Ligand code: SF4
Ligand code: SF4
């Protein structure tokens with residue numbers, strides 16, 4: 001039997017409090033296989049390499065084309081999107097673990113609500129709700145579009161936070177994604193109305209100042225968002241905002 | 250009520266907490282740490298290494314330089330407000346920053362991540378060294394502000410111990426590294442170099458500057474151990490304030 005096989009070692013944990021165990025699976029190789037499709041096959045026949053029956057693996061995924069941001073996990077130690085992690089490009093056995101900086105739900109599923117909370121804390125939106133028609137928005141010039149478009153590509157995967165040495169329970173750092181979204185919405189002609197509030201928010205504890213400029217975020221971002229550029233720009237804006245507030249208070 | 254806490258989406262009872270929007274004062278303390286590293290600490294470092302350069306001209310010139318610096322108006326006040334206190338704050342807050350970061354170089358061995366780690370270790374070396382150096386050269390033994398003539402010999406005596414000499418050399422390199430990368434970090438984090446290219450170019454500039462500073466610093470050390478001024482007199486007469494040449 002000379003069929004090519006794929007070996008995966010997956011860290012499992014039935015609940016947040018139960019102990020973590022590693023399970024090994026061997027699958028028949030298929031062209032174009034990725035980590036999510038491999039786990040789908042495991043779900044169809046959840047038997048470990050030593051013939052023991054187990055449960056299907058729990059994980060988040062949706063789009064399967066690296067656009068929804070839900071399938072971030074650590075693959076061979078590095079945070080990345082599982083659906084675009086092609087088996088052919090990975091060293092075997094492929095070690096799959098949940099993200100380490102977020103509360104575990106089950107197996108590879110983690111609770112990433114902190115990013116959602118952070119986006120709310122900086123009001124990462126364009127406020128257009130009102131009781132009457134506000135009319136068409138102002139024009140966004142192409143030069144501005146070119147700056148904004150890459151930032152708008154964020155898929156909220158939290159990879160940039162997972163790999164950041166400053167993002168941890170001691171600092172409560174907000175993380176690169178939220179800072180980049182502040183830049184996006186502060187540059188939007190209508191979103192700008194909240195610019196000052198966003199900058200003040202980011203000067204709070206856990207704000208932009210906690211960044212140590214290790215630049216891991218920009219290395220890992222699956223959407224190649226210019227995160228360090230955004231951090232630099234927003235740091236300056238926050239500083240100016242604080243200085244203005246100081247002399248005007 | 251019962252639906253408030255769906256088990257799949259629990260509240261943030263654990264894990265990293267969200268941003269404390271617009272709350273607290275860590276922004277100010279962190280920026281102060283950053284600024285002090287450049288001014289006055291970095292500026293003082295450059296001054297110090299330039300002064301050390303005088304040692305290459307011999308004990309008399311070095312003594313004159315020490316005397317000149319100690320004749321500055323309010324020199325003791327300047328010393329505390331622009332040197333000791335800023336360094337103490339920068340060091341202690343720096344350690345606090347270090348302890349709260351979690352390096353992950355094992356999984357992500359990238360250049361920026363290495364530099365992040367190096368900035369912490371070089372900072373520690375600098376802290377230990379400066380503590381030692383200030384204690385032995387400024388506060389223990391012959392008091393140099395009163396006896397500038399004894400300065401060359403005092404340094405030379407200390408550097409005659411090879412272990413201490415090695416400590417000085419390592420610390421010199423670590424400090425120049427820390428300062429050079431610190432300038433680069435300052436520019437990046439204060440929004441002076443917000444572009445990838447500008448950071449890269451400025452990186453070369455900082456590297457060249459750091460290298461030049463380290464070479465200058467090591468040359469200063471060399472003056473005390475070179476055969477030229479071996480066994481310098483314990484005290485030299487400091488006649489003029491500034492001694493051009495010899
Ligand atoms: S540059 Fe800042 S946000 Fe990005 S990984 Fe480093 S410390 Fe974290
Ligand atoms: S900035 Fe990049 S790494 Fe961070 S959440 Fe958005 S897409 Fe993911």
Ligand code: FES
Pocket residue numbers: 060061062063064065066067068069070071072081082083084
């Ligand atoms: S499943 Fe949507 S990004 Fe991977």
